[in-house]
Amino acid sequence: MTIREQGSKHHRPVLSISMLSYNQAEYLPRAIESILDQRLTVPCEIIIGDDCSSDESQQVLQRYQREYPELIRLHLHTDRVEAEIPGRRNNVTNLLACRGEFTAMLDADDYYIDPDKLQRQVDILTAHPDLSMSCHESFIEWGPESPRPNYRSSYRNKSGVTITTGIYGHDDLTRRYSMPFHISSIMFRTVSLRPLPDWFGKILSADQAIFYLLTMRGDYHYDERPGSIRYFSGKNYVLSSEYRSLESVRLKLRETKIFYDHFPGVRKHQTFRSFSGRLHLRLVKPLAAEGKLGAAANHLVRAAKDLYPELNFTRVKKVLFS
Numbered sequence: 001m002t003i004r005e006q007g008s009k010h011h012r013p014v015l016s017i018s019m020l021s022y023n024q025a026e027y028l029p030r031a032i033e034s035i036l037d038q039r040l041t042v043p044c045e046i047i048i049g050d051d052c053s054s055d056e057s058q059q060v061l062q063r064y065q066r067e068y069p070e071l072i073r074l075h076l077h078t079d080r081v082e083a084e085i086p087g088r089r090n091n092v093t094n095l096l097a098c099r100g101e102f103t104a105m106l107d108a109d110d111y112y113i114d115p116d117k118l119q120r121q122v123d124i125l126t127a128h129p130d131l132s133m134s135c136h137e138s139f140i141e142w143g144p145e146s147p148r149p150n151y152r153s154s155y156r157n158k159s160g161v162t163i164t165t166g167i168y169g170h171d172d173l174t175r176r177y178s179m180p181f182h183i184s185s186i187m188f189r190t191v192s193l194r195p196l197p198d199w200f201g202k203i204l205s206a207d208q209a210i211f212y213l214l215t216m217r218g219d220y221h222y223d224e225r226p227g228s229i230r231y232f233s234g235k236n237y238v239l240s241s242e243y244r245s246l247e248s249v250r251l252k253l254r255e256t257k258i259f260y261d262h263f264p265g266v267r268k269h270q271t272f273r274s275f276s277g278r279l280h281l282r283l284v285k286p287l288a289a290e291g292k293l294g295a296a297a298n299h300l301v302r303a304a305k306d307l308y309p310e311l312n313f314t315r316v317k318k319v320l321f322s
């Protein structure tokens with residue numbers, strides 16, 4: 001039975017599917033239809049949060065909700081909090097609204113391509129109660145307005161991480177900064193992400209934080225079979241100038257410290273420190289150009305400390321600041 005066919009039945013959901021939307025009206029039908037076409041033997045609900053879109057997203061969502069009123073629950077925000085990390089309120093509201101034993105995630109511009117992928121993940125988590133999460137390979141699909149028009153590639157290859165079907169842990173995940181799977185591929189035990197830490201609202205990389213938090217609660221299963229598409233339309237936040245701005249670099253530095261303080265795998269592996277070092281380097285030239293030479297030198301020293309931890313930095317500081 002597909003989710004579409006079970007939509008009118010009254011059952012407490014075993015699975016919640018969380019979708020986030022912001023100005024993605026043209027992609028929402030594709031994403032929602034890919035959920036409705038999933039074959040599933042357990043009751044589910046679809047929770048969709050829209051972060052005050054200025055396009056027709058909320059109207060599209062309301063049409064679907066009218067068609068599947070017992071299946072789709074909407075959180076339609078009427079304002080957008082500009083002072084926060086973009087979309088974070090929407091993310092938190094949706095996650096906390098999920099009532100199922102398991103939660104799957106799908107971004108509104110992504111979509112599922114394997115009609116049995118949700119059932120397979122439910123079966124994995126049911127059979128292995130010690131696992132916190134199930135995930136799988138995805139394809140990256142570049143839209144016509146993206147930097148690589150109409151191109152499809154492997155998400156695993158993009159990340160540069162060698163991973164095969166099997167069970168992995170927090171230490172495996174934190175060996176490299178890049179994630180070998182995408183948020184639209186995961187299903188997890190809902191209780192494993194409750195409560196969300198206070199610092200969750202201060203970081204840019206919510207997906208990465210979710211992965212780290214879940215793997216602190218248990219190992220995860222990875223499947224090489226592709227089950228979803230990560231779609232780059234050219235409008236994605238990670239491709240925007242805002243995401244690549246110097247302010248974002250500062251936010252990423254704050255994030256790396258938060259991750260370093262809370263996750264043992266991050267502290268253990270040099271890869272994350274190297275990433276932090278590269279972020280510090282990105283601030284050196286702009287600060288020097290503004291005449292903030294002391295701040296530039298400080299970031300340079302911190303970059304060197306992260307990139308080359310074996311050097312004597314007491315001596316380096318004396319040379320730079322003397």
